[in-house]
Amino acid sequence: MGRNLRAVFALLLAFFLCLIPKAEATENLRVGYVPGTGFLEEDSPGHLIGSGFEYMEFLAGFGNWNMVYIPCVNWWEAVDKLSKNEIDILPGMPGDYSTVPFAKRTDHVVARFPMELVLHENLASRHLRIGVLDYGYPIPNLPAVALENAFTYELVTFHDYADLKIHYTARQLDGYVAPMLRTPDEGRVVALFDRVSYRLLIRTDRPDLYNKVNDAMDQLLMNQPNIRNRLRDKYDRSQGLPLVLEPDEKAFLQQKKHFRAAVYMPHKPFLYKDEESGEWQGVTAVLLEQLEKDLDIEIEIVEGDSLENLKRLVARGTVDFVADVPCDFSWLKELGLSPTQSFRTIDYTPIIRKGFPLPQNPKVAVIEEIFPTQISVKENYSPNQIIYCHSMEECFRAVSNGRADVTYAPRSVVPYLMEGSFTYNLEALTESFYRENISLGVSTQADPRLWRILDKEITHLPPNFTQNVVLQEGTEIAYSFSPRWMIYHYPLLTTVGLFVIMGLIIGVMYYRYYMRRRHMMAIQQMAYMDNRYQLPNMLWLEQEIKGIWEEATRQEPDSHIYVAVFDLSSRDSMLELYSRHSLDKRLRETAMHLQEEDWVLQTAAGINTLQLVAVCQAATMEEMVSNAAEAVNHYGYIEHDSARISLHIKVGLCEMKSDTMLLMSEEKADMACRKIMGTMDIVKLYDEKMDKYLHLEQHIESSMGQALADGEFAVWYQAQYDIMTRRIVGAESLIRWQSKEMGFLSPDKFMPSLEMNGFIIPLDHFVLKQVMMVQKHRLTNGQELLPISVNQSRLHITEDGYLRRMKDLIEKYQLPPGTIQLEIPESMFANFNQKSYRDHAVFLMDSLHKAGYGIILDNFGGGAASLTLLDYLPLDGIKISASILYAAQNSDGMKEVLSSMIVLGQKLGLNVMVGGIETVEQEQMLLSMGCHTGQGFLNSRPVPKAKFIELLKERNGE
Structure with missing residues (x-):
């Protein structure tokens, strides 16, 4: 039972399917083409472009075809494939179709191209070799072109366009003649002539296909009557066509050279003056610059503030052409102008107030004399609806304040007019009210050649030339903000922003007041408080x-x-x-x-x-x-x-x-x-007895600088000797002051003051230089060099640039290491227990020792310095304090201390010396303890340099 039901159902389904009309099957149509001609190209694998390709694809929709494109090496191969029925149709073959007797042309032309004569630049000969193809191009005007351009020629025939281009590129040809499918890559187009029609070729033995293709082309042209022009603009004019001028036109430009142009629409972004440079900017300015470049001329812009003024300029012959006028012959005749072909299209859009719909009979604000008012506005509005204004800004303000309901303006000008008239409560509707083609208006009084030249120049420009400039100019308005613009567009955000800005200003003012007060308090505290x-x-x-x-x-x-x-x-x-x-x-x-x-x-x-x-x-x-x-x-x-x-x-x-x-x-x-x-x-x-001391201290401080400059300070020397032999083994340099006003001053009178006020630092450097000069003199004369020690104040440990100055001196005098010894007081290392201070002190002493200075620890045992100094510092010797010597004379305990100090220094490899020796008993005690070097009044008091030299000769036998 189930099987029977299924069979019945299948029969019914088949019956109903038979009743449904079958859709016509899509037919493959084989299309032959020659790559490299520009009419139909494959720019990447499987991707075809070109005006011929698009035409065939549109045609396929009306003939229910699926186009299959078959490339051919050249036209002869394409014709051969057509004859062998390997392709069904051959579009766009140029030349004499009588060479293809087995094929028939369609009724309609696919495209029409002029023949172009392309020549190399700077040809030396006037007799030219010109290449042509053997398709049989009709070129009857070539002799006239040759005569006009003053050359003779011979034709060289080629079978293949690619072969022709190879010979041309290799400069084996002076030029060639071919249909102008694209702008040439090199060379220049001398002339355009003898237009060639491109049609479709179909075998004569296929009348059904021929009739079907003709019918499809009829339908295509009825639906797209402008298809040829549109494809020509898209492909052939996309990069601009060559500018070909006749000899008389070139001569006219060379003779005239300077032209004057008026402007009909002086508004942003069309034409305006830059506020900073004063130069003309905008779309029209760019267009005129391009004209100057292409035609090798100069164009002066003449300002015209109204249509009446523009008429006067044209009538008087002041200007040669007007840069941007409506392309309307009748209207321009009244101005004495003739339009070229259009180079730009302008859409006029309605401008209304935001939130106010147009009433049934709106009032429109317009400028009476302009072309859109005459052509469109007066036709659509009654006289009582029209409000006349003197400028576009006035029209915008009339709508903004409610005097009018609507106005019309070029879409690209709207943002600038809103900005310039502060009418941010307006908006532009999306639909255009009127479209206007813009061209160059050439004065009818001008030479006719000027109109022809400018018309050719417009053809030479790419169709999107001015649109690109409009887009570039239009980006400027996007960043043109103002407070009024912000209030209209973003009232809440602007209000909040104003409050934030005011808050920030108040905050900054308060912060500055607060910081100023803090700074004043800090300055006051620094001035009146000890930190x-x-x-x-x-x-x-x-x-x-x-x-x-x-x-x-x-x-x-x-x-x-x-x-x-x-x-x-x-x-x-x-x-x-x-x-x-x-x-x-x-x-x-x-x-x-x-x-x-x-x-x-x-x-x-x-x-x-x-x-x-x-x-x-x-x-x-x-x-x-x-x-x-x-x-x-x-x-x-x-x-x-x-x-x-x-x-x-x-x-x-x-x-x-x-x-x-x-x-x-x-x-x-x-x-x-x-x-x-x-x-x-x-x-x-x-x-009152202290007044004398205070007076002396003040006098010392006031005169110490001048005293050093005047040479009142002198370096004296106290011998250091071998206690057993009495031979001098070194000396200590000491400072003395012979003041012109205060007389001779011993160190105990001026040194405390100099130590306290810091003048001891330059004084120490003075002593060091004097000692170095003495040693350098002895070294130069070949005399014995004994080490001379120079005292260094504890203030040097914190002196800026101390190490650099000391190194500079030792390098300047080039003395042997150890001939200058620095006596360093224990007080210099008062903060030695602090790591940072200790590291600095050790680095300083190490650097001085490596530079060539001997390091002597002065007054050892007289203070409270740590014995760790003996380990940390690069010492060459120690000078034991005289106070230890004096105490050892009367105390067995101190005698043991002195002896231990001498032994300790010697075991550390240091030169041990004791200062302050005044008696023979002290010498004998030191000798018994193993100390052989001393210094004191018993041997020699401090003496000037000359007496020290005499003492040195006496003791050491010099």
Whole structure:
């Protein structure tokens, strides 16, 4: 049963399928073509292009064909394939079709191309070899072209176009004649003539195919009547056609050379002046520049602000042509102009207000005299609907403010007009109201050749030439923003942005005010506060002293005001034993304790480090001294490892006679403090006897620089000798000052001041140069060189450029290593326990030693320097302090210390010397301990250079 049902169903289905009409089957149509002709090409495998290819594909739709393209080597091979029925149709064969008797041409022309004469540039001969193809091109006008261009010729026939091009490229031909399918790659087109028709060839024995192809071509042309022109523009004019001028046209251009052009549409992006350079810019300017380049002429732009002015310029012959006018012969005749063919199309678009639809009878704002108004607007609007304006900007403003409902403008001009008229509430509709073709308008008074030349030039330009320029110009408006534009387009965003900007401005102003205030506070703090101790400094105290004085004298008018300077008596040893941070902390605490005392009015940081200044009040001098001593006992210690260790604070006092004498009183108190340094006294009151010392110190500081320049400082020498033989083994250089005003000054009078104010640094360098000159003189004269030591201040450890200066000196004088020895005091290494300081000191000493200086550790044992210096520093010798020698004379314990120091130095391979020898007993004691080198008054006092040289001759036998 099921089988029968399925059979019945299958029969019914077959019956219904038979009733459905069958679609006509697609027929393959074999199309022959010759590559390289430009009519039909294969630019990549399987991809065909060309005007012939597109034409055949459109034709296939009307004939229900599937085109199959078969390449041929040349036209003769294509004809042969057609004769053998290997192809069905042959499109685009040029030449005399009578050469193909077995084929018949279609009724309609596929394309028409002029013949082109292409010649090489700069031909030497006027008799030319011109190549032609044997297809039988009709070229009857070639003799006239030759006559016009003043040459004779002979024709060379080729069977293959490719072969012709090979001979032409190799310059075996002067030129060739062929249909102009594309712009030539090289050479120049001299003439265009004798247009050739391209048709389709079909065998005569296939009338059905012939009739079907003709019918399909009829339908194609009815549906696409402009297909030939469109394909010609797309392929043949895409790169522009050659510009071929007649001899008389060339002569006219050479004679005329300079032309003047007016402008009909002076708007962006068509034509405008650059605001900075004043040069013409825009599409029309680019077009005119191209005309100048192609025609080798000069074009001057003449401004015309209205149509009436344009008429006057043309009528008077002031201009030769107008650059951009509507392509309308009737309208331009009234202006005295003739249009060339069109080179640009402009779409006029409606401009309305945003959010306002057009009413039924809208009012339109226009310029009365322009072409669109005459041709289109007046035909579509009644006179009472039209509002006339003087410019496009006025038309836009009329719509913007509601006086009109609509206006019309070229689409590419709209953004610029909105920007220029500030009418951001307008918008352009998408549909065009009117399309206008633009051409060059040539004056009817001008030479007729000018019209022909400009018309050919327009043909020479690619169709998209001006459109590309419009696109480039149009990008400018995209970045032309203004506040008004932003408000119209983005009101909320603009409002928020304005608030943000205002907030930023206020924030920046507040920040600048805040930072200025902070900077002023920081400057004030730097000026009036000591950053190290976080205490007011002397500058602040000087500003406030008047108020402090008045308050103190008001409360206790019979009391006295004193300035007290609290200073560490042995700051170098303190710094070595304790960190700077610990001492600074303790000094701040001491200042706080002093400030809490009733007799202390104000404390401040002193000018020097580890120094406090206090303004105090007491009834009597005795009470002031007692208060200061008691304060030292209470606060002058530091706690270390649960032990209280004295800081050895010394106090200098000076009574302040008035509130204007703070600084002078502080100097005197500081002088009194220095007077008791190294003594057991704690407090010292300034007295008048110290004025002489203060005067001397001030005089020293004021005259030391000039004294060095005037040669008042001199280098003396003290011999270092062998204790057993009395032979001189070296010397120490010492500085002496013979002042013109103060007389002879011993070092103890001026050295402390120079050490404190830093003048010791240039003085040390002076001594070093003098010693080097002495050694260089002895070396040059062949005399014995004994090492001479030069003292170096502890300040050199922080001197900028110290190492460089020392190396420069040793390189300048070229002395043997070790002949100059540097006596380095232990005090230079006060902070040796700090790694950064220690690394710097070791690097400095190593560098000096490698440069050729001997390194001697001076006053060894006299201070509190660590014995680790002997390990870290590159020492050549040590000079044991005279204080150890003096103490060893009266103490067996110190004698053992001295002996141990000598043995220690010798075991380390160092030269050991003892200074300060004054008695024979001291010499004998040193010899018994194994020390053979000494220095002191017993052997020789410091003497000038000349006396030292005499002593050297006497002792050493020179």
